Amino acid sequence: MEDERVLVVGAGISGLALARALRDRDIPYxxxxxxxxxxxxxxxxxxxxxxxxxxxALGLSDGLDAG
Structure with a gap:
């Protein structure tokens, strides 16, 4: 089987949040x-x-007040 990863296009807020969620679930991306x-x-x-x-839900709520 070829290298199967989820392709996340764009390192904006949603792309980075998706990448973190995938990483936390051990899903290659x-x-x-x-x-x-x-x-x-x-x-x-x-x-x-x-x-x-x-x-x-992604465990990022602590950083919301840091701004």
Whole structure:
């Protein structure tokens, strides 16, 4: 069988959250991003309640208050 991994395209907030969820479940994945370096856009992120619950389910709720 060939190398079977989930392809995650884009290292934005959703791509990175998906990559973490896959890693936590020992599911192989490949993350690709077209930009060579991360850029700080200086923008705020508004997280609705369902996004906060999803991040908490991934074990990331402690980092929400760190901003």
């Amino acid at each position: 490949a993350l690709v991003e077209r930009r060579a370096t991360a850029e700080d856009a200086g923008l705020a992120i508004n997280l609705p309640g369902n996004a906060v619950r999803a991040l908490a």
